[in-house]
Amino acid sequence: MVDLLALQKHFILAHLAEGDVAADFTMGNGNDTLFLSQTVGERGRVYAFDLQESALISTRRHLEEQGAPQNYTLICASHHRLKEFIHEPIKAGMFNLGYLPGGDEKGITTKRATTLPAVEAALDILAPDGILLVAVYPGHDEGRLEGDMLAEYAATLSRYRICASRFQLLNSPSAPYFFIFEKAPDKPLRRPGRAAKNAARAARLAAQINEASRALAEEEGAEQ
Numbered sequence: 001m002v003d004l005l006a007l008q009k010h011f012i013l014a015h016l017a018e019g020d021v022a023a024d025f026t027m028g029n030g031n032d033t034l035f036l037s038q039t040v041g042e043r044g045r046v047y048a049f050d051l052q053e054s055a056l057i058s059t060r061r062h063l064e065e066q067g068a069p070q071n072y073t074l075i076c077a078s079h080h081r082l083k084e085f086i087h088e089p090i091k092a093g094m095f096n097l098g099y100l101p102g103g104d105e106k107g108i109t110t111k112r113a114t115t116l117p118a119v120e121a122a123l124d125i126l127a128p129d130g131i132l133l134v135a136v137y138p139g140h141d142e143g144r145l146e147g148d149m150l151a152e153y154a155a156t157l158s159r160y161r162i163c164a165s166r167f168q169l170l171n172s173p174s175a176p177y178f179f180i181f182e183k184a185p186d187k188p189l190r191r192p193g194r195a196a197k198n199a200a201r202a203a204r205l206a207a208q209i210n211e212a213s214r215a216l217a218e219e220e221g222a223e224q
């Protein structure tokens, strides 16, 4: 069975390493903040945002209980203001949209009006070869509309700058799903030296074909 949470971590870990800078744009109870903090380690940095003071309290407790490295800054502000707080490129960012699980202010969920500017701003500060992951909960109305809005927005991005994709269970329409946005690396996508190796292989192949044709022509000449 597809495990969407394991898949999310797999994608993030393909881009994020020890010493990098990351951001959790919807801190909630701090599960994603902890994952990012442990991944980037003592030499890295993690910024985490939430509108609710209760989320900061819960996250701080969780990070301390789990012995997370002291590499995090917890910010009580809406994520669409992220550029006021982050002044460096980030290698990975995570949005886990929706309501705070088990929160006391049930009315606070992420909303389209701030989600879209926040995702746009996060893509602006994403480093080359960085990744932004946005998990969507279509089981409630605002979540479904946020997902539709993000799909429409993703389709407008230049694929040479940002590769946008969506991972979704097709036979469970109200189950959570996620988008990933991967920024192009600074260097060309092909590995350095690959073009030269391909050219050498093509030259070897051409020489083999020439040799075979020459041998065939000689054989045919001998038979006549």
Ligand SMILES: C[S@@+](CC[C@H](N)C(=O)[O-])C[C@H]1O[C@@H](n2cnc3c(N)ncnc32)[C@H](O)[C@@H]1O
Residues within 6 Å of the ligand: 025, 026, 027, 028, 029, 030, 031, 032, 033, 049, 050, 051, 052, 055, 077, 078, 079, 080, 096, 097, 098, 099, 100, 101, 108, 109, 110, 111, 114
């Ligand atoms: C689904 S929860 C996140 C769960 C979290 N990642 C975790 O590991 O527990 C979504 C969180 O987004 C927060 N939120 C809603 N609107 C926000 C906004 N504009 N800026 C930042 N956080 C927001 C909510 O308060 C809630 O805690």
